[in-house]
Every structure is written in C-alpha cells, then in structure tokens.
Amino acid sequence: MKNISLLLLRISLGWLLVIWGADKVFNVEHGLAVANKFYFGFLAAESALQVAGVLQMLVGLAVVVGFARRWVYPAQLLLNGASLFAVFKSVLDPWGWVFTGTNALFYPSLIIFAASLLLIALREEDTWTLDKP
Template identity: 80%
Template sequence: MKTWTLLFLRVSLGWLLVIWGADKVFNVEHGMAVANKFYFGFLAAENALRVAGALQILVGLAVVVGFARRWTYPVQVLLNGASLLAVMQSVIDPWSWVFQGSNALFYPSLIIFAGSLLLIAYRDEDRLVLDRA
C-alpha cells in the first residue's frame, strides 16, 4: 500500500508543477497577473515567465516519473514553499476574520507543501521510480 500511495502522491504533486508551468508558458497573461499579485512582480516579464514555466514543467515531469529525486524534490519544496508563503495570509486566516482578502481556497497550499516534504522523508521507500538504484 505504501508503494502505491507514494506513487500517487508523487504523480499528483509533480503534475501540479506541470500544470502551473504550462500556465506560465501558454497563458502568459494569467501568469503575469499571478506574478504581480502574489510574487511582487517576480518573473513578470513574458520571456522570463515562459522560461520559468518550461523549467517548472521539466521539474514536474521529473517528479512524476521519479527521476533525479535528490535534486527535483528540493526544487519542488522550494516552488511549493514559495506558493505557500505567497498565500500564507489565507492559510492563517482562511475566512478573512483578521486579514482582508484572504481566501479559504488557498489553504491546500499548506497540504501541498506538507506532501512535498513527505516525498523527501520517504524518498528511500518510494519503489516505482526511474532513478532507483
């Protein structure tokens, strides 16, 4: 059961990176709006956003298939950690009782980050991967 659960977690988290990366590549306007609203304009240039999106897709695909996990899992944690920090107000106060403009739909960012850490913690027990020795 653990083998299949780790596979499911890895595929779902990796595919999330692919989806977010593809959004940056193919829906640049949305990517720019997200960068400006949540990331202080970081990468809010079309070419930079497309390159970042393509790299994010590659990392996501590597996570999905379990390739270069010693490198891709920490990158995944950094990317998901940045997303968590960007919406932390909504994690702390999902119903806007304290912070204006919070959104309960961003709470899963905490769960995504926890799952990313879990993949690192159980990396040696994940069997259905490409880079297994």
C-alpha cells in the same frame, strides 16, 4: 499499499507543477497577473515567465516519473514553499476574519507543502521510480 500511495502522491504533486508551469507558458497573461498579485512582480516579464514555466514543467515531469529525486524534490519544495509564502495570510486566516483579501481555496497550499516534505522524508521508501536501481 505504500508504493501505490507514494506513486499517487508523486504523480499528483509533480503534475501540479506541470499544470502551473504550462499556465506560465501558454496563458502568459494569467501568469503575469499571478506574478504581479502574489509574487511582488517576480518574473513579471513574458520571456522570463515562460522560461520559468518550462523549467517548472521539467521539474514536475521529473517528480512524476521519479527521476533525479535528490535534486528535483528540493526544487519542488522550494516552488511549493514560495506558493505557500505567497498565500500565507489565506492559510492563517482562510475566512478573512483578521486579514483582508484572503481565500479559503488557498489553504491547500499548506497541504501541498507538507506532502512535498513527505516525499523527501520517504524518498528511500519509494521504489517505483526511474532513478531506483
């Protein structure tokens, strides 16, 4: 049961990065709008956004198959941490009682971040990976 759980966690978290990366590559207008609204305009240039999207997709695919986990898990944590930071008001106040413009749909960013930490903590327990001898 542990191996299946870690595999499903790895696939779901990695594929989320693939989806987010693909959005930057193939739906540039949306990616630019997200960059401007949530990330202070960081990477709000079409070519930079697309390069970042490709890199994000590669990290996501590596997470899915369990390749180079020592390097891609911290990268995943950094990417998911940036997302959590970008929507932290929605995590603290999902119903907008204190902060304006919050959205309860962003609360799972905290869960995604916690799951990313869990993958790092249980890296040695996860044996169904490409980088496990």
